Amino acid sequence: xxxxxxxxxxxxxxxxxxxxxxxxxxxxxxxxxxxxxxxxxxxxxxxxxxxxxxxxxxxxxxxxxxxxxxxxxxxxxxxxxxxxxxxxxxxxxxxxxxxxxxxxxxxxxxxxxxxxxxxxxxxxxxxxxxxxxxxxxxxxxxxxxxxxxxxxxxxxxxxxxxxxxxxxxxxxxxxxxxxxxxxxxxxxxxxxxxxxxxxxxxxxxxxxxxxxxxxxxxxxxxxxxxxxxxxxxxxxxxxxxxxxxxxxxxxxxxxxxxxxxxxxxxxxxxxxxxxxxxxxxxxxxxxxxxxxxxxxxxxxxxxxxxxxxxxxxxxxxxxxxxxxxxxxxxxxxxxxxxxxxxxxxxxxxxxxxxxxxxxxxxxxxxxxxxxxxxxxxxxxxxxxxxxxxxxxxxxxxxxxxxxxxxxxxxxxxxxxxxxxxxxxxxxxxxxxxxxxxxxxxxxxxxxxxxxxxxxxxxxxxxxxxxxxx
Ligand code: SF4
Numbered sequence: 001x002x003x004x005x006x007x008x009x010x011x012x013x014x015x016x017x018x019x020x021x022x023x024x025x026x027x028x029x030x031x032x033x034x035x036x037x038x039x040x041x042x043x044x045x046x047x048x049x050x051x052x053x054x055x056x057x058x059x060x061x062x063x064x065x066x067x068x069x070x071x072x073x074x075x076x077x078x079x080x081x082x083x084x085x086x087x088x089x090x091x092x093x094x095x096x097x098x099x100x101x102x103x104x105x106x107x108x109x110x111x112x113x114x115x116x117x118x119x120x121x122x123x124x125x126x127x128x129x130x131x132x133x134x135x136x137x138x139x140x141x142x143x144x145x146x147x148x149x150x151x152x153x154x155x156x157x158x159x160x161x162x163x164x165x166x167x168x169x170x171x172x173x174x175x176x177x178x179x180x181x182x183x184x185x186x187x188x189x190x191x192x193x194x195x196x197x198x199x200x201x202x203x204x205x206x207x208x209x210x211x212x213x214x215x216x217x218x219x220x221x222x223x224x225x226x227x228x229x230x231x232x233x234x235x236x237x238x239x240x241x242x243x244x245x246x247x248x249x250x251x252x253x254x255x256x257x258x259x260x261x262x263x264x265x266x267x268x269x270x271x272x273x274x275x276x277x278x279x280x281x282x283x284x285x286x287x288x289x290x291x292x293x294x295x296x297x298x299x300x301x302x303x304x305x306x307x308x309x310x311x312x313x314x315x316x317x318x319x320x321x322x323x324x325x326x327x328x329x330x331x332x333x334x335x336x337x338x339x340x341x342x343x344x345x346x347x348x349x350x351x352x353x354x355x356x357x358x359x360x361x362x363x364x365x366x367x368x369x370x371x372x373x374x375x376x377x378x379x380x381x382x383x384x385x386x387x388x389x390x391x392x393x394x395x396x397x398x399x400x401x402x403x404x405x406x407x408x409x410x411x412x413x414x415x416x417x418x419x420x421x422x423x424x425x426x427x428x429x430x431x432x433x434x435x436x437x438x439x440x441x442x443x444x445x446x447x448x449x450x451x452x453x454x455x456x457x458x459x460x461x462x463x464x465x466x467x468x469x
């Protein structure tokens with residue numbers, strides 16, 4: 001009798017790192033339930049598209065991927081297509097009509113049921129939609145979470161949902177009210193990741209700075225950072241996606257005191273002009289933001305700052321946009337992402353007058369990015385000759401360099417350091433000191449500093465993080 005071949009599942013994970021963690025958790029559950037992960041969606045029996053529905057561009061990308069997966073099924077290359085995450089959650093009522101070729105839709109609270117749904121589909125059931133009206137859960141892995149990053153860093157979700165009321169944003173409707181994971185669970189997951197060779201924990205949520213507000217007096221971000229620092233050893237902790245108004249003095253002090261915490265802050269300001277911020281439903285003003293960044297620099301000298309801006313918001317004038325450019329130069333952000341505004345159904349901004357034409361919004365986006373590119377180039381030049389601690393990610397045999405990052409560079413979004421060193425001299429997950437010798441766009445080139453001590457003990461007890469087969 002032929003042995004039964006396990007069913008293989010492939011993922012298309014779209015959107016942000018929060019969605020990536022959800023995909024990793026679903027994959028972990030599926031492995032526990034006896035499914036096998038395919039190295040590529042093209043090689044899978046079942047394809048799960050974990051979608052993003054944040055803005056129009058993200059939705060268009062999600063739709064294209066769903067349709068591509070359905071075409072593969074039509075050609076007989078896979079047996080089933082499931083669509084999960086933000087898009088089914090957001091369009092709960094109409095999604096089945098929009099994509100009749102899809103076998104099952106999975107809402108955010110139902111992600112842990114993916115295995116059962118796949119079995120139902122493979123038994124012949126069609127047109128399944130399991131989507132709660134309101135997302136309330138935080139997805140917890142059933143075992144050691146599979147990592148899709150393929151490098152010695154991982155994302156650690158500390159909360160889900162958002163209680164803010166930014167007038168342009170549909171995320172609170174999609175992801176529900178803010179809810180934090182308990183400190184003990186986050187710390188246990190961090191411990192397990194470190195034991196497997198992860199050397200950088202990137203803390204994520206829709207708003208990391210609100211962590212614990214729903215848990216009672218003793219659970220808060222400073223307490224969580226301290227608890228993670230007490231795990232001991234050499235690793236980095238990085239805070240992503242903060243809300244400027246919620247960054248407290250206590251958090252800054254703990255960031256300064258706990259050695260593992262990178263002096264790096266990702267604080268999406270969205271805009272600087274007070275009038276635009278008010279229309280966006282955000283509590284900051286240009287002055288309060290200016291004070292905040294001055295305070296951050298006072299407590300954390302040399303801090304790396306990342307922000308996100310939204311241009312083309314209804315009513316935005318050329319003068320206000322020029323103010324934004326001036327503000328960004330004044331604060332000297334190291335990393336800036338910029339989106340153009342798009343009308344999102346059921347958000348208050350849709351009702352606002354004086355829409356900015358899309359072509360003008362794109363022009364502003366390009367102007368802003370050009371300014372930022374020039375700033376990054378100048379800042380990179382100024383770093384040449386300096387030494388910094390680097391975390392080694394992997395060897396690139398084509399370029400014959402190691403890919404590494406400094407504490408000031410978050411994975412995937414902030415550029416890399418090309419470290420010139422023989423292939424045999426380093427390992428993924430090692431820390432070393434690099435001396436910058438040049439710059440290339442958003443990336444830097446470095447050599448190992450002669451007097452460096454390469455920290456190999458972290459590698460010897462570390463297995464490479466699990467990735468897809
Ligand atoms: S803080 Fe504002 S922009 Fe960010 S997820 Fe919440 S509502 Fe959306």
